[in-house]
Amino acid sequence: MEKPSVRKIKYAGNHIYEDQEIADVVRTGTGSILNLYRINEDIERIKSLYTEKNYHNCEVTYTSEMLDNNQADISFNIEEGDKLKVKQILFEGNKFFQEKEIKDVIKTDEKGFFTWITSSGELDKNELEQDVYRIEALYKNNGFIDARISDPEVIFEKDHILIRFKIQEGDQYKVGSVNFNGDLIVSEDRLMQTLKMKTGDLYSREKLRTNLFAITDIYMDKGFANADIVPAINKDDESKVVDITFQIEKGSPVYIERILISGNSKTRDKVIRRQLAVYEQQLYSMSGIQRSVKNLQRIDYFENVDIKTSKGSREDMLNLDVEITEKATGAFSFGGGYSSEDSLFGMISVSERNFRGKGQILSAKAEVSSSSTRFTLSFTEPWLFDIPLSFGIDAYNWDKEYDYYDKDSKGGAIRLGYMIFDYTSAGIRYGYEDFTIDNVNTDFTEVDEGQYVTSSITTSIGYDSRNRPFNPTEGSDHSLSVEYAGGFLGGEIDFTKYIAETGWYYPLFWKFTGFLHGKAGFLDDRSRDDIEIDYERFYLGGINSVRGYEWQDINATPENEDEERGGEKFIQFNAEIIFPILEDINLSGVIFYDMGDAYTKDEDMELEDLYSSFGGGFRWYSPMGPIRIEYGQILNGNEYSGGRWEFSMGAAF
Structure with a gap:
């Protein structure tokens, strides 16, 4: 007798899933020949569907109703049961x-x-x-x-x-001897230094794998990309010891034949190539490739960076395929809000971090608040004459109302910087500022009214190994700068200012990042006695130093004086734990502890009496730039002494 065809499929007893959701996993279809083997498979598929939602006791049966014309209707009867955990x-x-x-x-x-x-x-x-x-x-x-x-x-x-x-469980074993046989291109001592598991340690499969990778990296860094390294394990059941011997065949050295770049529709090839730590015709280097990926990620032009290898024209040749995905590097932003330092403010800016695809940086920005109006224009060429020498020029107009005086400034600067080593750069900057001081409240400050010129040269050296510029998760950032003003450079303002800063980022657990930051400065004021440059002195307080205090709350004003005075030296420390909240929109949380103080030139820096605070907040890398909202609670000994919310738009520290 010919098997009937399926006219209709019905589902009964289902509440968790709609009919169509079940039909999507059922292979039996209308018009198909009734096949009991396939029906039983469909029952198991329906059960598996319910298992996904933890209905593990779901029961499914079927009935068939024979019709005229050799057709049949199929009904799947479902007893969903209870959700089990x-x-x-x-x-x-x-x-x-x-x-x-x-x-x-x-x-x-x-x-x-x-x-x-x-x-x-x-x-x-x-x-x-x-x-x-x-x-x-x-x-x-x-x-x-x-x-x-x-x-x-x-x-x-x-x-x-x-x-x-x-x-x-079996028995617990320790590592006995560790040996190397075969082609050694470095000393055994050098290989032993890379090992995470050594004689006397508990045997660990994971550490053995780590040791294997570490040895392989040494060989791949010397050009032996096809090195074959096999760990041989000899287990002594009596002494409960495992002897490990690494059998090494280095193979032939491999060279990089060509570096092929793809995915860059805007960025010029040379902008990418200058970030690479490997070159054509040189020996293959794994660490150089890893450093190249990190360098390309750090310039922040690309959504994704991947470097793969492919066969070259000979066995001892490999090609490097640099595959990148570009992202938007230009930004037009505007906004407004409330800042704890400038009260109400508005901002509009235009910037391009990869101008003309040459890696140049061009930006213009206008900021207006109830106490400040600032216009800035900046241009940077990071590779002048195709060498790692950066050149930049800045111009600005800044009118600022301080608490006890107003300062109207016009100025500019020319910058040069040179990459000395990986992550290490040196710079020099000449700045010229013509400014006017007026509306001075002499009851609270010694600043003098008048028109002045500051002509200065700043030299600096910095080290930056952070994995990304905003919300980094590893690396460090250190700098030392000396600004010399006046003297042979001219101008009425005469001083030397020293600033040292350090910051360390390190992963803690899960996606939590620790951050330790320190900063210190010293001002040597050589200006005439009738010129007061309090605006160059150091004040602390606010979102970029000791949070919870208002800006200028921490100063060097003597207890018996009313006139507020900044310090000739200062020190601050910050400790943070940063963690993601909504990664899709780059929203993070932070908790922190801050310390710091400012001192007169002759005052001792007593670290046990620093002002301190703690708190937390949010950081969002918004389309308008990095936004920080943080609350600082002042600590006064073992007691709390007030606090305040802080808001800013811009980079941290």
């Missing part, structure tokens, strides 16, 4: 590690008090399979080279799930 995870055979230590490394977890708002207790079979390898890794990375973990036993009860892992 993991109630308990059991371990058998574990003696060395406690249950809690094992549970800490697996992804499957037990339902808890907050199960109704979290995913705790949900069973993901893929993760459960990986948990076997996670437990095995825990043991094998702690000396248990023979540890075995059975497939987990999953028990579906009426209203919950039980999971049982059976563990065979």
Whole structure:
């Protein structure tokens, strides 16, 4: 008898999924020949669909209704059951590690008090399979080279799930001798220095892999891109020791034949090539490739950077394929708001960080607030004459109302900078400023009215290894600058100012980043006695120094004087923990602790009596630029003493 064809497919009892959602996984279709084998497969697919939402006790049956014309209607009858969660995870055979230590490394977890708002207790079979390898890794990375973990036993009860892992720990082994055989291109001592697992350490599979990569990197850095390094393990069951011998075949040296760049529709090839730490016809270098990727990421022209290898024209040749994805580097932004320093403000700016695809930086900005009006224009050529010599020119007009006087400035600067080593640069800047001081409140400041000229040269040296300019997660940023004004340069203002700054970023755990920052300065004022340059002195307080205090709250004014006075020297420390909140929009959170003070020239810097504060806030890399909103709580000994919200638009520290 000929098999009937399917006229219609029905679904009954389903509430969690719509009919169409179930139909999407069912292979039997209308018009197809009724096939019981395929029907049973469809039942399993429907069950799997429900399993994805933790309905593990779902039951599915089918009925068929025979019709005229050799046709049939199929009905899938679904009993969804209850949503099941993991109630308990059991371990058998574990003696060395406690249950809690094992549970800490697996992804499957037990339902808890907050199960109704979290995913705790949900069973993901893929993760459960990986948990076997996670437990095995825990043991094998702690000396248990023979540890075995059975497939987990999953028990579906009426209203919950039980999971049982059976563990065979075996014995714990330490590392005995570590040897190297074969083609050695560096000394054994040099190879031994790279190892993370040495004689006497507990055997660790992960550290063995790390050691293998470290040795491989040494060979790949010397041009041996095809080096074959195999660790041979000899296990002594009596002494519980593992001897490791690395068998090394270096192969032939490999050279970079061509560097091929793709994906750059705007950025010129030479702008990309000058960031590369490897060159055509040189020996292959893994560290050079890694440094090249980091350099290209740091200039922030590209969404993605990838460097792959491909075969060259000979066996000893490789091509490097530099694949990049460009991103927008120009920005037009405007906005307004409230700043803790300038009150109400408005801003409009136009900038291009990759002007004409040559890597040049051009920017214009206007800022107007209730106490300040500033216009700036800036241009930078980072590679003058195609060498790592940067050239820049700045011009500005800045009218600023301070608390006790007004300063109207017009000026400009010419800058030169040179990249000495990787991440290390030196710079020199000549600045000229013509400014007027007026509306002086002589009851509170010694600043004198009049028109002045500041002519200065600033020399600086800096080191910047941060992985990105905004919200970095690793690297450091250090600088030392000396500004000399007056003297043979002319002008009425005569001083030397020294500034030293350091900042360290390091990963903590998950995506949390630690940041330690320090800054100190000294001013040697050589101006005439009738010229007061308090505006060049140091004040602390505000979002870029000791948060919680207003700007100029921390100063060097003697206790018996009313006239506010900045310090000839200062010091500040900042510690932060930064963490992502919404990564898609670059929103981060921060908690911090600040310390600092300003001092007169003859005053001792007493670090135990620094002003301090703590707090937290948010940082957002918005289309208008970096925005910071932070609250600082002042600490006065062991007591709290007020605090304030801070807001700014611009870079941190």
